[in-house]
Amino acid sequence: MSRPSARALFVWTIVWFNLVFLALPTVVVIIASFTAGNIVAFPPDGLSLRWYASLFETDSYTDAFLRSLYVAVICTVISLPVGTLAAIAMARYRLRLAGPIQVYLLLPFTIPLIVSGLGMMLVFGEIRILGQLWPVGFAACAINLPFMIWAVAASVNNLDTDLENAAANCGAPPLVTFVTVTLPAVMPGVITGGLLMFILAFNEFIVSLMLVDARIVTLPVLVYNSIRSVITPDLAAIAVVYIVVALVTIWVLDRLVGLEVFLKSK
């Protein structure tokens, strides 16, 4: 076998491996969601939109969807200023406790979600905010904040260290410098991080599971509860909703930042 074809074989093996294990399950779920039958099956038992209709007609689904959205918005709104300022401070200034702070910020990320979830459940219970929805968004923010910080820090590290000095030299006072130079210059990282936080909070399952009760289930928890009984095709339809939300996020990212920038900054 000649060398080029050996390489082609290698490349195509990887391509097919990717397609089969990454794309295929998604495609199967999408197709299955259009079934006309009463059980999830592939190939689908006829084609219809009945399960999508049932999604919109079932209050528990739409409510759970809106709750997840609410959680995601809370998480994003908190993490935008917190993550941005933390990242700029850590990447830009020599902090005395930079090392410990970094480890501290990574903690929620390295500890199993089930453990942080349990801890938050206890703390939230103690301060009597368990059973409300906003603490779920807060928890998602605390756990995923490293992603936000990384995204912004990648942008900050690309900046010239003299950028703020240059602004001062142009006559801009410190606060004006931050608003007109530092912040716009790291905006690609802020947008990337913000969208990442949104999607992570929207999808968050384990921590949600431990912090919500029956009155305020989020969409992933509802799906989890449902699959423990009968797996009906409306779950496939929900899966498609998730795929659509993910695609919309990527589309927004591409429009605002450009995917090349995002992929390079990682």
Added chain:
Amino acid sequence: MVRLDGVTKRFGTVTAAEDVSFALHQGEFLTILGPSGSGKTTVLRMIAGFMQPTAGTILLGGRPVSELPPHRRSIGMVFQRLALFPHMTAAGNIAYPLKMRGFPRAEIPKRVERFLALVQLHGLGDRRINELSGGQQQRVAIARALSFEPDLLLLDEPLASLDRKLREDMQLEFRRIQQELGVATINVTHDQREALVMSDRVIVMDGGRVQQAAAPQDAYRQPANRFVAGFIGVTNFLACTVLEAHDGEAEVEIGDHRCAGRSAAGGEAVGRTADAALRAEQVLIGEAGQAIAHADMLVPATVTEVIFEGDRVVYAVDAPTLGGASLRIFDHDPLHHKTRRIGETVTIGWKRRDLMVFPRDA
């Protein structure tokens, strides 16, 4: 315009700049020349206001500025890595200082156009920074630093990253713009050629201290000490013993030879070890055993290296009677001079006044 009086900067136990004093006049172009770590950038950053001196005062336009934050000083600066604002266009960058310094709105676009033209970037104002070439980015940085007509322009080695051809073009460009606007300028560089080409005056720094402040020709012709002699130009140093020293002249012994040279040393140097300095282009080469026209000193030598560089030939020769020293010699007229071969025995010589003697510190 600008005056530094005994400015010192310490970081913990490290002294980055010590007792630096100089004054700069309207329209003057001053270069601070020194190797990295010499304190030249520290001095520049203190003038810009990014650092506070540990001791001493900096005066701008006659007023001490220690209390004045950088954004209140009328100083334009071109940074080493340019520090252009990546989210703005070229015109946006140039307009930024105008907006920040409260220029009338109506005047800003006209000014931006004028400075784009000054740095020869007509019609490129709408480009984003990453769409411009390295040389064009340089020009935007210059225009940004000058658009508000600062009292003082600071250049922090902005040309260091350019390739040689572009760097030499930009040196002349800087000089042209600086003279056109008549703005007092302090340039910081480790490139001695750049310092000689661009400046009215050169300050040579090493180890945080000013070694010499002089016009480029004077720094070259009459270096104040061994460091300056070695840093500007290519210089051979020969260990010698001082026999006599007075009235700007010194008699020294180098190996088996007695020779005379220029020296600022006085009688206290007699008997001490010193460095005799000879610039590579001031050493002449002649036939073995024969005299060389215009040369006062003649020494036998053997050629050990010959490098043809087009506009000059670089030789290395061994001179056993000069204490076994090896010398570097430039022949700047290779087309009219015989090119020597490796191993050839020659006579080297120099004029009496081309030898400079620097006593070593006790």
